[in-house]
């Protein structure tokens with residue numbers, strides 16, 4: 050598998066820490082020192098579907114493909130206005146694509162789970178080009194009166210197009226059921242045969258998630274590097290889920306790596322859940338920061354508790370002329 054196109058889209062409204070301090074008992078100093086976030090983008094006028102479609106169109110353009118060339122759409126999403134149909138189906142319609150679509154909810158780890166699924170689909174040899182779009186609006190899950198959760202999240206969409214190739218060097222997923230540290234319950238319809246169900250906006254035990262995230266990410270990174278037979282010296286960049294700058298720094302400390310290998314955009318966008326890595330990847334691609342042959346480690350963690358990491362060789366060369374191959378990862 051290899052990535053041949055990237056795209057992203059963010060909401061137009063930038064909500065600064067100062068703006069939050071007007072509606073919550075918080076302040077810029079606390080938010081920026083504890084999280085590294087200065088502002089986040091929040092959906093106001095636009096819809097999540099519009100962001101997902103725009104990110105997907107950009108990724109297709111970057112891959113030099115059209116909607117008709119897409120053989121499968123995988124959409125990583127936690128909430129949107131529709132419970133059904135899946136957001137992937139809505140994106141398909143807006144793009145004018147004609148291919149099977151599937152949604153996956155693996156919270157913040159969704160992009161790595163989508164890569165894993167895409168690799169398996171490509172491995173079957175039935176599809177050539179897969180669009181992965183991660184579109185998230187955690188602003189619709191958090192309690193905007195709760196300062197401990199609302200300040201860290203942001204909305205956004207990141208997309209990639211993947212095709213057959215030999216650039217995915219290793220990939221590893223884990224899931225360990227742990228509901229209490231991070232969950233969100235949606236209000237469901239009245240049913241005359243059951244008691245009214247209580248629901249809760251996003252609940253997070255930040256300290257527990259922090260510890261689980263650091264331990265899991267360090268372990269996952271070591272696992273995928275070992276499986277890919279790469280050393281730290283060979284890694285160009287570590288693209289970590291943008292959850293908290295302190296989490297990224299702690300993981301970097303454990304690995305004993307240089308700061309410049311850990312690109313960050315959390316200060317601008319906050320934690321955009323599964324969209325954070327593909328948005329970061331797109332920014333780096335568009336800024337020309339990625340060179341053919343760069344070895345990238347990507348690592349994410351989130352509710353579930355689910356985690357995933359992979360080692361991917363970057364190559365932005367077009368593959369349109371290459372015949373489909375049923376190659377192994």
Ligand code: UT7
Nearest residue numbers: 074075076079083157196197200255256258259292293351
């Ligand atoms: O994508 C995966 C999902 N989530 C994560 O990755 C989150 C992981 N966890 C974290 O990033 C951090 O735990 C947080 C940023 C959420 C919190 O940072 P912390 O250093 O663990 O702070 P804390 O929860 O221990 O709170 C310290 C203090 C508390 O006050 P007291 O009890 O010491 O008086 C909080 O009430 O900070 C207070 N506090 C705030 N103060 C000002 C909590 N939120 C805020 C706030 N503004 N927004």
